[in-house]
Amino acid sequence: MDRLRWLTAGESHGPQLTAILEGCPAGLAVSAAEIDAQLARRQKGYGRGERQSIEQDRVEIVGGVRHGRTTGAPIALVVRNRDAANWGDVLSAEMPGEGAEAPGAATDFGAGAKPVTIPRPGHADLGGALLYDHADIRDVIERASARETAARVACGAVARRLLAEVGCALGSHVVSVGEVDSKATLTEELLAHTDDDPVRCLDPEAAARMRAAIDAAAEAGDTAGGDIEVVAFGYPPGVGSYVQGDRRLSSRLAQAVLSVPAMKGVEVGLGFAAARLPGSRVHDPLAWDEDRGYHRLSNHAGGVEGGISTGEPVVLRAAMKPISTLRSPLGTVELGTHEPLESRYERADVCAVPAAGIVLEAVVALALADALLERFGGATVGDLVGAVEAFAARCARR
Secondary structure, X not given: XXXXXXXXXXXXXXXXXXXXXXXXXXXXXXXXXXXXHHHXXXXXXXXXXXHHHHOOOOEXXXXXXXXXXXXXXXXXXXXXXXXXXXXXXXXXXXXXXOOOOOOOOHHHHOOOOOOOOOOOOOOOHHHHHHHHOOOOOHHHHHHHOHHHHHHHHHHHHHHHHHHHOOOOEEEEEEEEEOOEEOOOOOOHHHHHHOOOOOOOOOOHHHHHHHHHHHHHHHHOOOOOOEEEEEEEEOOOOOOEOOOOHHHOHHHHHHHHHHOOOOEEEEEEOOHHHHHHXXXXXXXXXXXXXXXXXXXXXXXOOOOEEOOEEOOOOEEEEEEEOOOOOOOOOOEEEOOOOOOEEEOOOOOOOOOOHHHHHHHHHHHHHHHHHHHHHHHHOOOEHHHHHHHHHHHHHHHHHO
């Protein structure tokens, strides 16, 4: 990211998650209530685990916003972890208190906490332990956890607000869970209804079968994955570029999607289906009229052609693998001893596909806002909106 940069810090069961969002123009209306609404959406969804009843995420805006408006300075956001109090000094930044044993003893990992040495298949456990030379896999688990995405959702809420200033609104819906597919299409009119069903599916019949599939996975001690579609309506044309690969809007969006834990695939528009169709059924015919100017008669490209936004809805689809933590354990080996064992279980979701849609909305909003600012600039919201309007006027004259 070039214009809108963000970083997060913090552990899953540490005292808080912290996010810094830099590059947001001055004058943007931002409220904790608006960010909290997105955080609450992330915690819902059929198939979530026990932790969602413990944590009630709330943001604290501690920098970059004054009297409800951004100042142009970096925005600092904090989301406290209520569950941290239940973990004692397991994740303390300091060494244990007086009376602790010599380094290497169990007390070095917190009072009553033994080091975690059994890596779980499908997680970052083994790779992270080898990469950073950790004797205790807990150091990997805490940061690799999807809990970090709460901080991204907080940043994404600000990006959503910025996109709204240029008339862009986005949402997501679940299009499959396991082998159950939805036939629904997300339209701008349906954006307000994507959370009506707990599985976040707009096809009622498919939603019922998705819930049954999640229940069946839970009963079997298994987990379920699925596909999520994210759509951005009203995104301006002319954002991105074909001149370098990393400046293509599609490549930036793909990177954003795959940065989310458990995402294993991404499509733009028709995606993989385009490979099985003739060109006559894939490419979008061009047209022009007085009201819309240049536009497409279809949107198989998903709002991006040649790495540049077209003005049509930006359509992305992400494939999420099943949650890696299983109640029915898979085989593994202990770190160091190489002894074959069954993997360990930590409290986890059965299916996080509905909640993942909210995270995807956030990272897509951040990528779209970053590309927007790179294209149009603006130290203030007014500067940005004015530049977008000027480009639209120039296109209309063509």
